[in-house]
Amino acid sequence: MSKLAALYHNEMVKLSHRMLVWILVILMILTAFFMPFMLKNLIPEESGSSYSEIGKTEITKERDTAKSALGDPNRYVEHETLRFTIDNQTVELFATKLNLTDDQFYSYEQLSCFNAILANYDFDAYPINGTYLSINAFYAYRMAFERICLLNMEPFRTRTNEWYDEYIFATRQLDLAKEAFFYHDYGSYLEYQENEVPDFNSTSISTLQKVIELDPEGKLSDRETEDIIEAIGRCEEYKSNLAMGIDNVDGTKIPLSEGRKTQIEDRVKILEYQIEHNCLITDKASNATTVRQVAQKAARFLLVILLIIIAGSSISQEMATGSIKSLIIAPVKRWKIFTAKLLSLVTWVIAGSILITLITTISTALCMGTSSLPPYYYCSGGEVVTMPNFLFSFLFFLADNISLFVYLLGAFTISCFTRNTGIAVGISTGLVFCNRSFSIIEEIVGHKRWIDFLPFSNMDLAGKIFPYFDLSGYMDAGEAGLFGIGTNNALSLRFSLIYLAILVFILLLTAYDGFVKRDIP
Amino acid sequence: MSEQEKQPALQIMNVTKTFGKKTAVDNVSFDLFPGEVFGFLGPNGAGKTTIIKMIMGFFRPNEGTIIINGFNRRTHYEAAMSSIGGIVENPEMYNTLSARLNLQMYARLHDGVTKERIDEVLELVGLSDRADEPIKKYSLGMKQRIGLAQALLHKPKVLILDEPTNGLDPAGIHLLRDILTHCAHEEGVAVMVSSHLLSEIQLMCDRIGIINHGKLLQICSIDDFVNQAQSASVYRIKTSNPAKAKEILSAKYNNKITNINDDTLDIEIEEEQINECVRTLVASGSDILGVQKLESSLEEAFLEITGGGIHIE
Numbered sequence: 081m082s083k084l085a086a087l088y089h090n091e092m093v094k095l096s097h098r099m100l101v102w103i104l105v106i107l108m109i110l111t112a113f114f115m116p117f118m119l120k121n122l123i124p125e126e127s128g129s130s131y132s133e134i135g136k137t138e139i140t141k142e143r144d145t146a147k148s149a150l151g152d153p154n155r156y157v158e159h160e161t162l163r164f165t166i167d168n169q170t171v172e173l174f175a176t177k178l179n180l181t182d183d184q185f186y187s188y189e190q191l192s193c194f195n196a197i198l199a200n201y202d203f204d205a206y207p208i209n210g211t212y213l214s215i216n217a218f219y220a221y222r223m224a225f226e227r228i229c230l231l232n233m234e235p236f237r238t239r240t241n242e243w244y245d246e247y248i249f250a251t252r253q254l255d256l257a258k259e260a261f262f263y264h265d266y267g268s269y270l271e272y273q274e275n276e277v278p279d280f281n282s283t284s285i286s287t288l289q290k291v292i293e294l295d296p297e298g299k300l301s302d303r304e305t306e307d308i309i310e311a312i313g314r315c316e317e318y319k320s321n322l323a324m325g326i327d328n329v330d331g332t333k334i335p336l337s338e339g340r341k342t343q344i345e346d347r348v349k350i351l352e353y354q355i356e357h358n359c360l361i362t363d364k365a366s367n368a369t370t371v372r373q374v375a376q377k378a379a380r381f382l383l384v385i386l387l388i389i390i391a392g393s394s395i396s397q398e399m400a401t402g403s404i405k406s407l408i409i410a411p412v413k414r415w416k417i418f419t420a421k422l423l424s425l426v427t428w429v430i431a432g433s434i435l436i437t438l439i440t441t442i443s444t445a446l447c448m449g450t451s452s453l454p455p456y457y458y459c460s461g462g463e464v465v466t467m468p469n470f471l472f473s474f475l476f477f478l479a480d481n482i483s484l485f486v487y488l489l490g491a492f493t494i495s496c497f498t499r500n501t502g503i504a505v506g507i508s509t510g511l512v513f514c515n516r517s518f519s520i521i522e523e524i525v526g527h528k529r530w531i532d533f534l535p536f537s538n539m540d541l542a543g544k545i546f547p548y549f550d551l552s553g554y555m556d557a558g559e560a561g562l563f564g565i566g567t568n569n570a571l572s573l574r575f576s577l578i579y580l581a582i583l584v585f586i587l588l589l590t591a592y593d594g595f596v597k598r599d600i601p
Numbered sequence: 602m603s604e605q606e607k608q609p610a611l612q613i614m615n616v617t618k619t620f621g622k623k624t625a626v627d628n629v630s631f632d633l634f635p636g637e638v639f640g641f642l643g644p645n646g647a648g649k650t651t652i653i654k655m656i657m658g659f660f661r662p663n664e665g666t667i668i669i670n671g672f673n674r675r676t677h678y679e680a681a682m683s684s685i686g687g688i689v690e691n692p693e694m695y696n697t698l699s700a701r702l703n704l705q706m707y708a709r710l711h712d713g714v715t716k717e718r719i720d721e722v723l724e725l726v727g728l729s730d731r732a733d734e735p736i737k738k739y740s741l742g743m744k745q746r747i748g749l750a751q752a753l754l755h756k757p758k759v760l761i762l763d764e765p766t767n768g769l770d771p772a773g774i775h776l777l778r779d780i781l782t783h784c785a786h787e788e789g790v791a792v793m794v795s796s797h798l799l800s801e802i803q804l805m806c807d808r809i810g811i812i813n814h815g816k817l818l819q820i821c822s823i824d825d826f827v828n829q830a831q832s833a834s835v836y837r838i839k840t841s842n843p844a845k846a847k848e849i850l851s852a853k854y855n856n857k858i859t860n861i862n863d864d865t866l867d868i869e870i871e872e873e874q875i876n877e878c879v880r881t882l883v884a885s886g887s888d889i890l891g892v893q894k895l896e897s898s899l900e901e902a903f904l905e906i907t908g909g910g911i912h913i914e
Contacts, residue, residue, distance in 0.1 A: 083679070083710060086709035086710050087710065089709060090706045090709060090710075093698075093702070093706060094695060094698070094706075097695075097697050097698050097702075098697065099697075401693060401695075401696065402690075402691065402693030403693055403694055403695050403696075405659075405689055405690075405692075405693055406693075406694055406695075406703070406706075406707055406751065407710075408657065408658050408659055409657050409658065409682070409685070409686070409687060409689065410682070410707060410710035410711070411678070411679045411680070411681075411682035411683035411685075411710065411711065412679065412682075412710055413678050413679060599654075599659060599660040599661065600654075600659040600660075601659075
């Protein structure tokens with residue numbers, strides 16, 4: 081054992097004296113540190129932020145624009161008093177008709193709506209400050225106003241009973257919308273929405289009820305509420321899929337497998353937990369996570385180059401320079417030399433992962449705020465639990481690097497077998513960086529069983545080990561990285577792990593045979 | 602010889618190595634004893650380096666056993682290998698690292714090599730003041746010295762050097778010879794040296810082994826080898842009529858006449874026969890203008906043993 085430790089020590093000493101190692105490590109550190117700062121500037125500003133606050137001034141300004149476009153509004157309005165006799169009683173109805181072109185209509189509606197707001201709205205008590213309620217009730221109020229105006233376009237003679245029914249409905253809706261908007265009253269808003277015919281985009285009533293339950297005062301921002309609504313929507317989709325026994329894989333519906341069933345049930349639990357505890361992944365968190373993930377992968381690019389060179393040259397380089405001699409004549413068995421080299425490679429993968437995760441976390445926290453990185457949510461024993469962000473992102477990254485290690489082992493094996501650094505480094509670099517292009521096979525020939533047995537289909541381990549990464553703001557493991565076809569969700573973690581274990585065993589055996597059994601020329 | 606009574610430090614027993622269909626080493630056996638310097642001779646491609654590489658663990662023999670310091674290499678690899686040190690072909694180390702670091706790394710793989718021992722061997726090979734330079738700045742001679750330092754570092758029982766004088770200056774050769782002789786004779790190390798300089802072997806070795814075509818042809822002490830080379834000498838007799846002289850001598854020494862020139866005749870006879878030979882010629886009326894003893898060198902003896910005509914390494 082002490083011989084193995086000594087060999088391992090020597091391997092580390094040798095690597096630490098290679099200029100190339102230091103250059104790449106320094107480049108890697110610099111990339112990991114500065115990348116988040118560069119990426120941060122590329123993130124677009126949050127949309128809808130212009131609506132964060134509307135005051136009296138803005139509405140007055142828009143009102144004035146409409147007013148000047150329209151001129152005197154009174155000249156478009158006709159009034160008439162209609163007299164009916166119902167059950168021998170004379171009923172007088174005062175009616176308004178608008179004589180407007182389409183262009184004028186918008187200005188008129190805006191003018192009268194904003195006038196009504198300016199006359200009656202208490203901006204101080206109920207600021208329109210970007211909460212979901214204030215924005216949506218404002219829209220509802222304008223919609224209701226527009227509907228009344230539209231009804232008023234109908235000429236007197238053609239107004240039927242249906243028209244009157246509709247007019248009464250419109251008036252009631254306007255009252256509800258006014259109540260909701262003027263006094264930020266979620267109850268009235270819900271009632272208003274209940275009366276409306278739901279369209280494709282509208283939030284379902286049950287969802288809205290849940291939102292009101294969580295936020296009865298309507299204090300949550302538009303963004304937060306939208307996130308909740310989306311999460312509730314996802315929960316419902318999952319639940320209905322579970323009920324129907326189908327699985328939605330990238331838009332394609334396939335029968336639900338037993339493994340996916342538990343996973344989807346857990347997803348529902350996590351989402352419900354996140355909704356209830358108001359810890360859904362915000363845009364900011366998902367941006368920060370993305371920034372960090374991209375920086376991690378960019379830094380890893382350099383780590384991969386470094387490690388492929390180390391792995392691909394470890395045996396063949398020593399043979400080429402003859403320095404292997406001092407190892408062969410030393411009283412150590414060859415398998416120990418072999419193992420020490422492999423161990424040093426594993427050390428580099430782990431140390432590199434820790435270093436990159438640590439630096440990118442620090443720099444992301446520096447440029448995007450310490451609170452921006454969410455923990456990992458998962459289910460354990462039916463309970464939703466969290467894993468601290470750093471630990472998760474390190475483990476996720478490490479899991480993503482298991483595939484990297486397989487490639488490195490490939491480089492090592494080729495190096496042992498061919499005893500040629502160029503071939504080893506060349507082939508494995510090609511394979512690593514072309515990994516994702518192999519998904520094209522599936523695109524061309526469609527999904528075939530044999531595709532599952534290609535190494536490339538089994539490299540995306542991070543996404544399988546941490547299946548709820550997206551609920552913590554993570555991009556698809558294959559999205560910005562080197563590995564994983566990404567679409568092959570159908571393969572279970574167990575299948576991929578067994579497959580890779582066999583692959584690793586074969587590679588090790590070949591490398592072992594290439595170095596330990598064969599003669600050293 | 603007293604060595605014969607000792608337990609051999611290295612035993613090569615019926616070792617055979619084939620590469621494909623070619624047999625590089627064919628059933629070779631020999632022992633190496635503590636305190637002796639053994640010279641290993643053979644032309645290019647004779648199987649010399651193959652044997653050394655098998656001893657040093659680069660090649661696995663197809664057949665046969667290698668026992669180092671009493672340990673079978675196959676079953677007790679590490680114990681066997683810890684008793685051996687050496688240089689195979691050129692000494693090659695990690696070029697970007699300093700000599701000291703190279704030695705430290707090598708020392709880590711052995712038990713009980715102290716920091717002082719590293720300084721000691723550096724001093725021994727005369728590289729103390731340049732030990733912290735990277736190896737790539739070293740000349741070939743310096744590399745040989747540091748290779749020797751590495752080979753001696755763990756005080757091996759068996760020291761195997763493949764052409765160690767290669768690239769050394771005369772001072773270096775002298776130093777090497779001193780070190781090897783000291784190791785063998787004072788410290789009882791079994792030293793095996795292969796060299797292309799027979800004169801070197803002659804100066805350094807106690808015993809030699811000659812190998813060709815993968816077969817060990819002869820093992821003998823250097824004294825025996827020199828005696829054997831000198832026992833039958835060639836004498837050059839200068840006479841006005843060599844053809845006639847040949848006629849006269851062929852009756853008695855028919856097969857011993859090796860060469861005839863315009864005025865000389867070469868004859869291979871024992872020293873005590875020369876008197877009789879000259880007398881015979883004089884008696885039959887030939888004129889003797891001179892008799893010269895041609896020195897039979899080790900090279901010639903060597904060529905003779907290895908079948909001649911082969912360029913000596």
